[in-house]
Amino acid sequence: MMFDARALSYLKEAALERLLQYVAVESTARFGEPSPSSPGQVELGRQIADELRAIGLDDVAQDRHGIVTATLPATPGCESRPTLGLLAHLDTSPEESGTNVKTRVLRAYDGSPITFPGAPGRSIEPGTLDELAECVGHDIVVTDGSTLLGADDKAGVAAIVTAVAHLIAHPEIPRPRIRVAMTVDEEIGQGIKHLDIAAFGADVAYTLDDDKAGTIASETFSADLAIVRVRGMNSHPGTARGRMVNAIRVISDIVDGLPEFIAPEHTEGRQGFLHPYDVKGTVAEAELRVLVRDFATPVLAEREEFLRQLLGVALARHPGAQGSVEIVRQYRNMVDGLRDRPDVLDRADAAIRAIGLEPRRTEIRGGTDGSQLTERGLPCPNLFAGMHNAHAVTEWACLDDLALSAATLVALAREWARS
Numbered sequence: 001m002m003f004d005a006r007a008l009s010y011l012k013e014a015a016l017e018r019l020l021q022y023v024a025v026e027s028t029a030r031f032g033e034p035s036p037s038s039p040g041q042v043e044l045g046r047q048i049a050d051e052l053r054a055i056g057l058d059d060v061a062q063d064r065h066g067i068v069t070a071t072l073p074a075t076p077g078c079e080s081r082p083t084l085g086l087l088a089h090l091d092t093s094p095e096e097s098g099t100n101v102k103t104r105v106l107r108a109y110d111g112s113p114i115t116f117p118g119a120p121g122r123s124i125e126p127g128t129l130d131e132l133a134e135c136v137g138h139d140i141v142v143t144d145g146s147t148l149l150g151a152d153d154k155a156g157v158a159a160i161v162t163a164v165a166h167l168i169a170h171p172e173i174p175r176p177r178i179r180v181a182m183t184v185d186e187e188i189g190q191g192i193k194h195l196d197i198a199a200f201g202a203d204v205a206y207t208l209d210d211d212k213a214g215t216i217a218s219e220t221f222s223a224d225l226a227i228v229r230v231r232g233m234n235s236h237p238g239t240a241r242g243r244m245v246n247a248i249r250v251i252s253d254i255v256d257g258l259p260e261f262i263a264p265e266h267t268e269g270r271q272g273f274l275h276p277y278d279v280k281g282t283v284a285e286a287e288l289r290v291l292v293r294d295f296a297t298p299v300l301a302e303r304e305e306f307l308r309q310l311l312g313v314a315l316a317r318h319p320g321a322q323g324s325v326e327i328v329r330q331y332r333n334m335v336d337g338l339r340d341r342p343d344v345l346d347r348a349d350a351a352i353r354a355i356g357l358e359p360r361r362t363e364i365r366g367g368t369d370g371s372q373l374t375e376r377g378l379p380c381p382n383l384f385a386g387m388h389n390a391h392a393v394t395e396w397a398c399l400d401d402l403a404l405s406a407a408t409l410v411a412l413a414r415e416w417a418r419s
């Protein structure tokens with residue numbers, strides 16, 4: 001095995017120290033703001049850039065969007081190996097506060113219910129949470145319940161920084177050239193579009209933004225946004241008979257026609273959905289926004305066609321109404337881009353086995369920065385970093401899994417150094 005218990009415990013303490021430092025810097029992404037959407041992300045990035053310089057990385061830079069990049073050169077003899085990219089995001093979810101995070105480290109968690117003084121009535125316990133049951137006996141970190149923890153994705157950042165520090169301290173471990181990127185605004189889907197992939201210069205990459213030890217997310221949804229627009233005909237309601245055409249009623253018919261079995265609240269696993277999530281309108285005009293999701297990219301077109309048919313039926317029921325469906329492409333399942341690069345997943349499997357775990361390939365019912373990067377030509381699956389219950393005030397990080405995440409990255413560097 002590549003790491004013994006002592007080495008893992010060293011990685012754990014190093015990563016914990018970093019995680020606690022990073023979560024102390026508020027870096028909440030903000031909806032509706034240009035990227036970077038909050039100054040805290042830039043500040044956290046600045047601190048991490050300083051840390052990467054102090055550790056000894058080259059070319060450390062923070063661009064005008066707040067994205068931090070750095071280089072770890074290859075060990076002698078591995079210069080011609082593919083450049084390995086490692087990415088994590090600096091921002092935290094806008095859904096909960098990330099200000100003044102008060103952490104509690106529970107050593108050798110005993111499995112009793114965890115209560116949150118900052119959120120009276122809230123608690124988590126292994127009996128109802130399988131993920132927490134798997135952390136019994138491990139060291140975990142939670143907050144007081146008044147904020148999220150921010151392990152999504154500061155655990156990912158801590159895993160990467162701890163791994164590159166370990167590689168610098170152990171030049172006997174062969175590694176290819178490594179490029180690190182700490183990105184912004186992942187939580188609002190904005191950060192990665194400012195990453196200059198050519199300048200980043202990685203041949204393969206991995207995001208560190210997943211939960212359980214051993215997990216490799218190799219699939220995400222494919223995603224479109226459908227915008228249904230309807231025009232009605234307004235008139236005074238007192239004299240509306242035979243004249244008024246109510247756009248709100250047309251939209252209601254469409255929503256009514258969406259079957260429950262393709263609604264997010266009734267689907268799981270590999271099932272996709274049509275999700276009406278935003279509606280606004282008047283008698284004269286109304287607009288409905290629908291998320292279109294599926295793991296099989298061609299199914300998106302089928303669902304969109306179904307939506308057009310629903311609109312057609314609704315328009316026929318309301319003579320005089322007009323309508324259209326606009327499709328906005330969002331992102332594509334990374335499996336589409338990884339199909340001809342099985343080595344990217346195979347080497348991750350090998351790295352996870354090298355630290356004594358069994359790799360577990362999963363799919364994400366959403367998108368990652370990696371789905372966009374893969375679509376843009378940089379194959380990029382997502383690896384575990386030990387975060388759990390993300391976006392909630394009951395979020396926790398499993399420090400043993402965080403240590404295993406850093407260890408996996410060291411093993412991954414060694415894997416990519418092999419020809």
Ligand SMILES: [Zn+2]
Nearest residue numbers: 152153186209
């Ligand atoms: Zn994340």
